[in-house]
Amino acid sequence: MAGTTEQYDVSRVREHFPALRTGRAHFDAPGGTQTPEPVARAVYDALTAPLSNRGRHTQAARNADDIVVGARAAMGDLLGVDPGTVVFGRSATALTFIVARTLARGWQPGDEIILSRLDHDANVGPWLVAARRAGVEVKWADFDAGTGEFDPASVIGQLTDSTRLVALTAASNLLGTQPNLAEVAAATRRVSAVLYVDGVHHTAHNFVDVPALGADLYVCSPYKFLGPHCGVLTGRADLLRDLAPDKLRPSSDEVPERFELGTLPYELLAGVTAAVDFLADLTPGDGTRRERLQDSFAALEQHEDALRRRLEDGLAALPGVTVHSRAARRTPTLFMTFENRSAAEISAHLEADGIDAPAGTFYAYETARHLGVSGGVRVGLAPYSTQEEIDRLIVSLGNCLNRVG
Incomplete structure (x- = not known):
């Protein structure tokens, strides 16, 4: 039986990541996730x-x-x-x-x-x-x-x-x-x-x-x-x-x-x-490793999709944000540009607030060129992402966008 959002305990997952104890919010997973202690x-x-x-x-x-x-x-x-x-x-x-x-x-x-x-x-x-x-x-x-x-x-x-x-x-x-x-x-x-x-x-x-x-x-x-x-x-x-x-x-x-x-x-x-x-133990259960992976990814997908919708709703309320990630079937990864702020400025502001969301084209040169942009901010979710981190990101981003000068 596939997992559900209720079965996905993100607090339990996060306990295994030493890097998360610093309190920083990591939205840089598309470039590389943080490492759980059992892997190290x-x-x-x-x-x-x-x-x-x-x-x-x-x-x-x-x-x-x-x-x-x-x-x-x-x-x-x-x-x-x-x-x-x-x-x-x-x-x-x-x-x-x-x-x-x-x-x-x-x-x-x-x-x-x-x-x-x-x-x-x-x-x-x-x-x-x-x-x-x-x-x-x-x-x-x-x-x-x-x-x-x-x-x-x-x-x-x-x-x-x-x-x-x-x-x-x-x-x-x-x-x-x-x-x-x-x-x-x-x-x-x-x-x-x-x-x-x-x-x-x-x-x-x-x-x-x-x-x-x-x-x-x-x-x-x-x-x-x-x-x-x-x-x-x-x-x-x-x-x-x-x-x-x-x-x-x-x-x-x-x-x-x-x-x-x-x-x-x-x-x-x-x-x-x-x-x-x-990964197979993201949602504890029985069965072969392949079967447990299927259950865990079903739960993870629901968890990440819920967070993505929360993020998209928050971004929609902010001024001057263009979200380029709009395909009907997509991962919880958002690439955005800004009307009155450079991507580098936005990323630096977030970093100062303890939020890692890098700027650039991320080696997708043809994609960025086809979009007509020289870079943007990418926000990617991971198994350890939380609603609280989404809210922190939206507040910090809003403060930067609404700042005069």
């Missing part, structure tokens, strides 16, 4: 136990091997995929560069790829570099700047037999917009193109089922959902087997190891498992 403890325990390169011949080697196997299983549960398809890397960006270089070996002049103006540059830049080197055409799928909506037709209408790749976010890190990936996926399959999905922002707010989304390849970052700084890639097992990335000669040629360059950060992977376990 898992990292510490991994580093202070016997540890070496993974294997089965010593306790230190077995510890490392067990950590890797456990982390693959945890991410398999979080994303709804076979643990044998879970690849770890330095970051989502680094993993995307590896895949882009590898896929582009099979491209040639006359081929095409489609990129989205809704995306973070991590799902744009690597493909632009690869396309330039391979001499293939780049097409762009736009979103509606007035509503933030992304029409699947902006991709589907450009697909041809020459399309080799579509790169599209599952949720915009700037606007929160969540495109209809399944509709795009069905169309890309008809032309045998690869759908590469940036799930970095999406994974933090949704119960993820990668096969149901239709993604051929899917990348995310654990530090956006309470974990350590690293990246995760998964996808179709047959596609991963067909890809042959550059690697050292001693490195395994098996999937997923063939994509993992050098020794893995075992301590961080221990933290990844702890983060997934923490």
Whole structure:
């Protein structure tokens, strides 16, 4: 049975976050969440136990091997995929560069790829570099700047037999917009193109089922959902087997190891498992970890949606605020600009009031350019966000906007 808002005890959740004891309100979760103590403890325990390169011949080697196997299983549960398809890397960006270089070996002049103006540059830049080197055409799928909506037709209408790749976010890190990936996926399959999905922002707010989304390849970052700084890639097992990335000669040629360059950060992977376990326990219950994750995310979504509506109502009463996050289906992330105040000024005022809500374009260069803005303030919610923090934000923002001079 899915959780409900009443079952979501945010006070209980917050008890596990040492960083929250300072009293600051953290609305910077889209850039990286705060870390719960069990995750930090898992990292510490991994580093202070016997540890070496993974294997089965010593306790230190077995510890490392067990950590890797456990982390693959945890991410398999979080994303709804076979643990044998879970690849770890330095970051989502680094993993995307590896895949882009590898896929582009099979491209040639006359081929095409489609990129989205809704995306973070991590799902744009690597493909632009690869396309330039391979001499293939780049097409762009736009979103509606007035509503933030992304029409699947902006991709589907450009697909041809020459399309080799579509790169599209599952949720915009700037606007929160969540495109209809399944509709795009069905169309890309008809032309045998690869759908590469940036799930970095999406994974933090949704119960993820990668096969149901239709993604051929899917990348995310654990530090956006309470974990350590690293990246995760998964996808179709047959596609991963067909890809042959550059690697050292001693490195395994098996999937997923063939994509993992050098020794893995075992301590961080221990933290990844702890983060997934923490998410599964947001609303305590019974069942498998995957089932508990589904319940927890159902409750989290209701909690965050209620806070988002409270935030939007408060912003609507303030003068000179333009909220660009307006898509019907979106994460609890709001990007806003101001009539008589710069984003930097607003962010600095909030910071002085103990509220972290940064200003900028947040590496979504194409998105900001399409909106016609040079930057704005982004407010993102997390499992530890509260109504009281929303109210603090609205009061502080109002004081700044109503100030003369």
